[in-house]
Amino acid sequence: MQTLQEFGEQYDQYxxxxxxFLYYRVNDKETAEDLTGHVFLKAVExxxxxxxxxxxxxxxxxxxxxxxxxDHYRKNKTTLDIDAILNxxxxxxxxxxxxxxxxxxxxxxxxxxxxxxxxxIIMMRLWDELPYAEIAEIIGKTxxxxxxxxxxxxxxxxxxxxxxxxxxxxxxxxxH
Amino acid sequence: xxxxxxxLLNELYSVDPTLKQHExxxxxxxxxxxxxxxxxxxDETFRTELKKAVWKRIDEVSEKAPRFKWSYAVGGVVVASLxxxxxxxxxxxxxxxxxxxxxxxxxxAFGELNGLTAPGESGADxxxxxxxxxxxxxxEDESADEIAEDVMAISSIAPWNYRYVYTxxxxxxxDTSVEVLKRTHSESVASxxxxxxxxxxxxxxxxxxxxxxxxxYITLTPESxxxxxxxxxxxxxxxxxxxxxxxxxxxxxxxxTEADQLSDSKVISIADKFLNQYDIATNLxxxxxxxxxxxxxxxxxxxxxxxxxxxxxGETVYEEYGGKSGLSVSVSIQYERVESVWGxxxxxxxxxxxxxxxxxxxxxxxxxxxxxxxxxxxxxxVPEITIGTPTKGYTKMYQYGAIAAQELYVPAxxxxxxxxxxxxxxxxxxxxxxxxxxxEETVEPMPFRIMEAEVEE
Numbered sequence: 001m002q003t004l005q006e007f008g009e010q011y012d013q014y015x016x017x018x019x020x021f022l023y024y025r026v027n028d029k030e031t032a033e034d035l036t037g038h039v040f041l042k043a044v045e046x047x048x049x050x051x052x053x054x055x056x057x058x059x060x061x062x063x064x065x066x067x068x069x070x071d072h073y074r075k076n077k078t079t080l081d082i083d084a085i086l087n088x089x090x091x092x093x094x095x096x097x098x099x100x101x102x103x104x105x106x107x108x109x110x111x112x113x114x115x116x117x118x119x120x121i122i123m124m125r126l127w128d129e130l131p132y133a134e135i136a137e138i139i140g141k142t143x144x145x146x147x148x149x150x151x152x153x154x155x156x157x158x159x160x161x162x163x164x165x166x167x168x169x170x171x172x173x174x175x176h
Numbered sequence: 177x178x179x180x181x182x183x184l185l186n187e188l189y190s191v192d193p194t195l196k197q198h199e200x201x202x203x204x205x206x207x208x209x210x211x212x213x214x215x216x217x218x219d220e221t222f223r224t225e226l227k228k229a230v231w232k233r234i235d236e237v238s239e240k241a242p243r244f245k246w247s248y249a250v251g252g253v254v255v256a257s258l259x260x261x262x263x264x265x266x267x268x269x270x271x272x273x274x275x276x277x278x279x280x281x282x283x284x285a286f287g288e289l290n291g292l293t294a295p296g297e298s299g300a301d302x303x304x305x306x307x308x309x310x311x312x313x314x315x316e317d318e319s320a321d322e323i324a325e326d327v328m329a330i331s332s333i334a335p336w337n338y339r340y341v342y343t344x345x346x347x348x349x350x351d352t353s354v355e356v357l358k359r360t361h362s363e364s365v366a367s368x369x370x371x372x373x374x375x376x377x378x379x380x381x382x383x384x385x386x387x388x389x390x391x392x393y394i395t396l397t398p399e400s401x402x403x404x405x406x407x408x409x410x411x412x413x414x415x416x417x418x419x420x421x422x423x424x425x426x427x428x429x430x431x432x433t434e435a436d437q438l439s440d441s442k443v444i445s446i447a448d449k450f451l452n453q454y455d456i457a458t459n460l461x462x463x464x465x466x467x468x469x470x471x472x473x474x475x476x477x478x479x480x481x482x483x484x485x486x487x488x489x490g491e492t493v494y495e496e497y498g499g500k501s502g503l504s505v506s507v508s509i510q511y512e513r514v515e516s517v518w519g520x521x522x523x524x525x526x527x528x529x530x531x532x533x534x535x536x537x538x539x540x541x542x543x544x545x546x547x548x549x550x551x552x553x554x555x556x557x558v559p560e561i562t563i564g565t566p567t568k569g570y571t572k573m574y575q576y577g578a579i580a581a582q583e584l585y586v587p588a589x590x591x592x593x594x595x596x597x598x599x600x601x602x603x604x605x606x607x608x609x610x611x612x613x614x615x616e617e618t619v620e621p622m623p624f625r626i627m628e629a630e631v632e633e
Binding site for chain 2 (some may be wrong): 004011016023037041042049067075122139142157
């Protein structure tokens, strides 16, 4: 992408990606809209700084989104709220929902044990569906480094969840 | 392309084949995580409204973009002056918010780190300006002699060598690499500005005959009276601001007393008001703090510095000597006004991976000496100062090249000094985490060579 006009023409392609990226991390429609507006207007103003030789336009605009999010957390003195994002407050207690809720709770507890960068990379790979090459450009690490961080994070989750599953398998028969 | 479960698993196995034995749990982890993704419903009205706003902004930005090519053909003072406005606007944006861009580059792209040094002078953050002004002013007053005697007296009794003893929690070092940042700036701006301004020749000569000229520094002074002047530094695309008072040295110098001192909150409010008034962005900086001054006897400093510490990846940046680094505002106590502002600059960085130090003992040895460039002279009576559990931060260091120094920001552990030290306002010991820098530290400095007396034969 070379010109601002081209950027404008590709707005529809990037809007849903950036909006979702922000929504997943703030879990609030109004805030996600505010931040999305900020990202796109900032991208227009800073477009002269974008250099295709240094990376793709996609990773450049995701980087703006990530910086905007960091600023948002900083200004509001908050961080990624795992409870809110995984939306654990379900009132439906049917058996399948109980199991679903247990899965979410397991995941929630396991996620708490991860470092912020590990969570960040997991979310970018699994929720934003970004390739490693792009994640690397966005967070300023090498592709190999991102893969290793992802792998260690998943291994940590697997280890946590294996323990929880074992405990649950022992507990569930007692509840029926 | 959306990654399927098989692709994700294969990616994991390619990094760590032992994971394959836990395939079922891994599948569950990945599926649970994907299933937990929130459902997003996009508001089409918002999408359309934002699209309109984006196009409107594109039109505005396109209209004010600088067009250099035709200026060379037309030439002349008027055209050059018109050009300077958009160049300045796009190069030195003074806005209520500022953006930080960090670009990944190759591993160890900045070369060996073991030649990095701390800034020789504190002028980079404005502290030198304050002390210089104060010293000059004092020197013209008779009572300065008395103060100078105080300084000398204190210097002769103040200990100059401490052993920093760690008393915090056990330190865990889990990372095997660190991301070192290097500040970057657009070099083309200096060239564009130089070319644009060379159209001005005051009717004396044709400056463009010198070919491509780069601008290095530009100073803009107020038209008349006392006000603020602005310095544009094209070597690192930064701005500094100074109060401009041509009669400064003719004004009667007043020695300040305890009663003249301003509270920290008052000093910070003066600095905040100034930055707001001139739309200087502070969104990339932490909460402002008044820098504690060394005081000598009864001398009250004429200027107090407020530092807005720079935040990189959410962590505070420190100078190697332990002070916080960032946007620096000097406030005159006597006149209750801002005297100078330093450190307004572009926040663009390259980021490269370096090996991290993984041995806690090495870090504590460096901390014991007061940092990478500290040195502990092994006398029996070295006073011991306790330091506590460190936090993570960055330390600013300099890499000197043929033309200009490059600013590098190295992840570091910041140890708080837990006790008040007489005659010293050092609050933190900074130990960088890049292993290159600590390897250098293991080489002891050469002792002074004592000349042996010639033996008469």
